[in-house]
Amino acid sequence: MDFGRSDRSAARKKAPSAIKILIAGGFGAGKTTMVGAVSETAPLRTEETLTDRSVGVDDISGVEAKHTTTVAMDFGRITIKDQYVLYLFGTPGQERFWFVWDELALGALGAVVLADTRKLADCFPSVDFFERRGTPFVVAVNCFDGARIYALDEVRLALGLDSSVPVVLCDARKRNSGKEVLINLVQHAMRTRGKRPRPEGVPAS
Secondary structure (H helix, E strand, O other), rough: OOHHHHHHHHHHHHOEEEEEEEEEEEEOOHHHHHHHHOOOOOEEEEEEEOOHOOOOOOOOOOOOOOOEEEEEEEEEEEOOOOOOOOEEEOOOOHHHHHHHHEEEEOOOOOEEEOOOHHHHHHHHHHHHHHHHHOOEEEEEEEEOOOOOOOOHHHHHHHHHOOOOOOOOOOOOHHHHHHHHHHHHHHHHHHHHHHHOOOOOOOOOO
């Protein structure tokens, strides 16, 4: 019986920590694409087709080929180095759906703000939201085909970011690129919080 208890204890110690991560950014920045690219499981999506009712409401300049939009959230999962299981929640980008952000942000370790340099101002609501909440975040510049490439310091300056906020390049379509962004975020959040991230729902000691 002692061996059984020992085995169960060892299994608990080896169990990866569960961490909630938000993927935010403007409309068409690549949130759904990133969640789908990195998720180990088929992602849960709440996309609806854009209709005539969105004309004059959603700004699709620069993303004219986009025909669907997230109306609640995207959800995916990825394991990092067998230490952490990241649960990814993609936020809706349009202003009329921002009311769900507060609920999605509860219990999150941190966030990725995806930036499209063609519509960089679309990042401001996400940046402001996480700064107000004190949520650690990184800005990931999604490298769209044909988009102008800016130096990361230029992006930082344009968004008025503190020097401590990581700004990185990524391709939201590629799993390894998205994974590197998530690793950067977890490391940044650990430094910011000054402690090891704890499983969701476990209170601070």
